[in-house]
Amino acid sequence: MKAERYYGIDVGGTSVKIGLFQGETLLEKWSVTTDTSDGGKNIVRDIVKSLPGPAAGAAMAVPGAVLPDGTVNRCVNLGWGVCRPTDEFTALSGIPCRVLNDANAAALAEQRLGGGKGRRSIVMVTLGTGVGAGVVLDGRLLVGARGTAGELGHMCMDPLDSAAACTCGHVGCLETYASATGIVRLAAQAGVTGLDCKQILDGAAAGDAALEAVADRACDLLGRGIASCCALLDPEAVVLGGGVAQAGEYLRKKVQDAFDRYAFHACLGTEVLLATLGSDAGICGAALYAMD
Amino acid sequence: MKAERYYGIDVGGTSVKIGLFQGETLLEKWSVTTDTSDGGKNIVRDIVKSLPGPAAGAAMAVPGAVLPDGTVNRCVNLGWGVCRPTDEFTALSGIPCRVLNDANAAALAEQRLGGGKGRRSIVMVTLGTGVGAGVVLDGRLLVGARGTAGELGHMCMDPLDSAAACTCGHVGCLETYASATGIVRLAAQAGVTGLDCKQILDGAAAGDAALEAVADRACDLLGRGIASCCALLDPEAVVLGGGVAQAGEYLRKKVQDAFDRYAFHACLGTEVLLATLGSDAGICGAALYAMD
Numbered sequence: 001m002k003a004e005r006y007y008g009i010d011v012g013g014t015s016v017k018i019g020l021f022q023g024e025t026l027l028e029k030w031s032v033t034t035d036t037s038d039g040g041k042n043i044v045r046d047i048v049k050s051l052p053g054p055a056a057g058a059a060m061a062v063p064g065a066v067l068p069d070g071t072v073n074r075c076v077n078l079g080w081g082v083c084r085p086t087d088e089f090t091a092l093s094g095i096p097c098r099v100l101n102d103a104n105a106a107a108l109a110e111q112r113l114g115g116g117k118g119r120r121s122i123v124m125v126t127l128g129t130g131v132g133a134g135v136v137l138d139g140r141l142l143v144g145a146r147g148t149a150g151e152l153g154h155m156c157m158d159p160l161d162s163a164a165a166c167t168c169g170h171v172g173c174l175e176t177y178a179s180a181t182g183i184v185r186l187a188a189q190a191g192v193t194g195l196d197c198k199q200i201l202d203g204a205a206a207g208d209a210a211l212e213a214v215a216d217r218a219c220d221l222l223g224r225g226i227a228s229c230c231a232l233l234d235p236e237a238v239v240l241g242g243g244v245a246q247a248g249e250y251l252r253k254k255v256q257d258a259f260d261r262y263a264f265h266a267c268l269g270t271e272v273l274l275a276t277l278g279s280d281a282g283i284c285g286a287a288l289y290a291m292d
Numbered sequence: 293m294k295a296e297r298y299y300g301i302d303v304g305g306t307s308v309k310i311g312l313f314q315g316e317t318l319l320e321k322w323s324v325t326t327d328t329s330d331g332g333k334n335i336v337r338d339i340v341k342s343l344p345g346p347a348a349g350a351a352m353a354v355p356g357a358v359l360p361d362g363t364v365n366r367c368v369n370l371g372w373g374v375c376r377p378t379d380e381f382t383a384l385s386g387i388p389c390r391v392l393n394d395a396n397a398a399a400l401a402e403q404r405l406g407g408g409k410g411r412r413s414i415v416m417v418t419l420g421t422g423v424g425a426g427v428v429l430d431g432r433l434l435v436g437a438r439g440t441a442g443e444l445g446h447m448c449m450d451p452l453d454s455a456a457a458c459t460c461g462h463v464g465c466l467e468t469y470a471s472a473t474g475i476v477r478l479a480a481q482a483g484v485t486g487l488d489c490k491q492i493l494d495g496a497a498a499g500d501a502a503l504e505a506v507a508d509r510a511c512d513l514l515g516r517g518i519a520s521c522c523a524l525l526d527p528e529a530v531v532l533g534g535g536v537a538q539a540g541e542y543l544r545k546k547v548q549d550a551f552d553r554y555a556f557h558a559c560l561g562t563e564v565l566l567a568t569l570g571s572d573a574g575i576c577g578a579a580l581y582a583m584d
Contacts, residue, residue, distance in 0.1 A: 065558060120437075121436075121437050133524070135524070137429070137434060142429060142525070143526075144413075144525065144526025144527075145412070145413050145526050145527060145528040145562075146526055146558055146559070146561075147526070148523075148526045148556070148558040148559065149524065149525055149526040150524065150526075151523040151524065151526075151556050151558070151559075152523070152524060154520075154523045154556040155520040155523055155524070156516055156519065156520055156554055159516060159554070168556060168557060169557065170554065170556075224448055224451060227448065228446075228447040228448055228520065229524055231440075231443040231444070231446045231447055232425070232427070232441065232442065232443065232444060232447070232521060232524060232525070233434070233436065233441055233524070233525075234434075234435075234436025234437050234438055234439070234440045234441040234442075234443075235436075235437060236437040262448055262451070262462065264440070264443050264446040264460060264462075265460060265461065266357060266438055266440040266443070267438070267440065267443075269438075270437075
């Protein structure tokens with residue numbers, strides 16, 4: 001454990017969360033509003049203005065692809081194109097800064113300090129508006145040659161399901177079934193409208209048969225996708241996070257059961273776990289990345 | 293490049309291939325018959341007897357899972373259960389020895405010296421009786437928590453295709469479509485019997501419409517599986533090897549086209565390449581692993 005201080009910065013489309021860490025201890029956290037005007041050109045300056053003082057290092061988690069050399073390749077929600085926000089951060093603050101994808105930051109945090117603590121290799125699946133994943137292998141993030149590793153949501157589950165049109169342009173991607181949006185879509189297909197994802201999963205957990213069938217379908221596909229992912233990567237555990245995973249043990253058990261139905265025999269025993277760090281995962285993961 | 297000498301040993305069910313390397317140069321190679329009697333207990337002794345002299349190190353590529361600690365977890369074709377053949381090798385020869393899975397050895401060799409040369413991250417797909425893969429990320433092999441990473445052949449493509457029963461106990465695994473066995477099965481489904489995989493692909497390449505439809509189906513599924521794999525791992529390139537890949541450019545182009553149809557947009561540009569080392573890939577990869 002290092003005693004120096006580090007900033008972990010989670011840059012979201014609405015607000016930027018910032019944490020000051022000493023080793024793995026969060027000393028304080030705050031946030032600043034994300035100013036997406038003018039192509040997001042004020043965001044880094046606003047972050048630096050809010051910092052209480054110097055630090056040994058910092059890292060920014062951003063909602064977009066980050067190339068292995070630290071170039072950010074578009075963050076639509078921030079207004080950023082291809083850019084190097086860390087160069088500006090360091091020029092303004094004098095603090096060395098790294099950058100990583102936000103799903104990867106969450107994965108690193110959950111592996112070191114959260115639901116995956118004690119495992120060296122995990123896949124962290126974030127179930128939100130879409131389905132993303134961060135992959136930590138032997139304690140290190142998998143970034144990918146183009147910075148896009150972990151796109152579990154775009155695993156094709158059924159290339160013929162034209163009702164499952166994905167924002168990426170293909171059909172049958174895992175996120176068209178297992179994201180919050182996908183679960184609402186599956187419910188609509190089953191004739192249930194007017195409920196959001198949380199209401200659907202709450203109703204399913206309370207025993208509504210039609211809603212439980214929707215939850216079963218989403219979890220079956222998610223478990224099958226995770227089984228294919230584990231056949232390839234053979235991690236110790238899979239950690240479920242994001243808004244949909246707030247359905248907790250009800251969801252976790254259904255996904256574990258589906259995984260066990262589809263898993264390659266050598267991967268049986270891989271645990272499906274729940275994330276535990278909630279909305280602090282981004283700042284924690286960024287701080288850990290800064291310390292690495 | 294190291295100047296010391298290393299043995300690269302590829303332990304197959306019929307014969308053991310052995311190469312003596314100086315750096316990356318193969319000085320000589322030979323083979324010994326694999327004696328699978330008595331649970332394969334003579335195999336290591338026979339290998340050591342054949343060695344012409346001392347070396348700085350050695351590695352064995354074996355047809356089974358290898359745990360991260362170097363324990364071999366069953367090689368059905370050799371008669372081996374859970375064992376540590378490297379301990380016996382070193383005791384008999386005085387030469388330090390490592391062990392790795394044979395598909396992983398081929399992947400390492402193709403990444404460093406073969407079809408994937410110049411790329412730091414590749415997925416090497418071996419199309420033989422089954423479908424296996426070896427994953428090299430940032431120049432290092434992905435072994436997996438249980439030593440079973442790279443089981444691309446057991447990615448589930450269609451959980452409802454009961455005609456596609458896999459040896460693993462599930463249905464719809466990629467290898468039930470894209471292995472030599474799978475291609476023969478698809479041909480039989482289309483009413484074509486009595487041809488082996490090579491004859492089917494040769495006929496398809498020569499313009500036989502029924503056989504070309506079989507090749508198209510196999511390559512469509514393979515390209516789709518590889519696209520899902522690349523969405524997760526984002527390698528620089530995919531290398532096709534094994535007996536089926538001897539169909540060469542005809543197969544490669546069909547797989548590249550299918551990949552391009554299914555790939556997540558950020559992964560477009562990933563090249564599908566052919567392996568170049570042939571049957572020397574195992575000894576080369578083992579020698580490289582010994583030097584690492």
